[in-house]
Amino acid sequence: xxxxxxxxxxxxxxxxxxxxxxxxxxxxxxxxxxxxxxxxxxxxxxxxxxxxxxxxxxxxxxxxxxxxxxxxxxxx
Numbered sequence: 187x188x189x190x191x192x193x194x195x196x197x198x199x200x201x202x203x204x205x206x207x208x209x210x211x212x213x214x215x216x217x218x219x220x221x222x223x224x225x226x227x228x229x230x231x232x233x234x235x236x237x238x239x240x241x242x243x244x245x246x247x248x249x250x251x252x253x254x255x256x257x258x259x260x261x262x
Contacts, residue, residue: 242248
């Protein structure tokens with residue numbers, strides 16, 4: 187005969203079920219997320235470079251973002 191604590195514990199706290207996906211599916215998802223993050227980073231860097239170029243034009247300084255052009259190329 188089960189005691190009260192065992193009955194309550196089994197009904198209040200069901201065991202979570204974990205569904206494991208194959209490794210190639212998980213790796214593909216990780217790769218997709220990394221590509222998306224890289225795209226977002228490229229967008230932000232382009233915006234920053236444009237803003238920096240505008241600031242340089244306003245202050246009369248020579249362009250300081252010429253070295254950033256290689257950052258915008260997606261390396262694979």
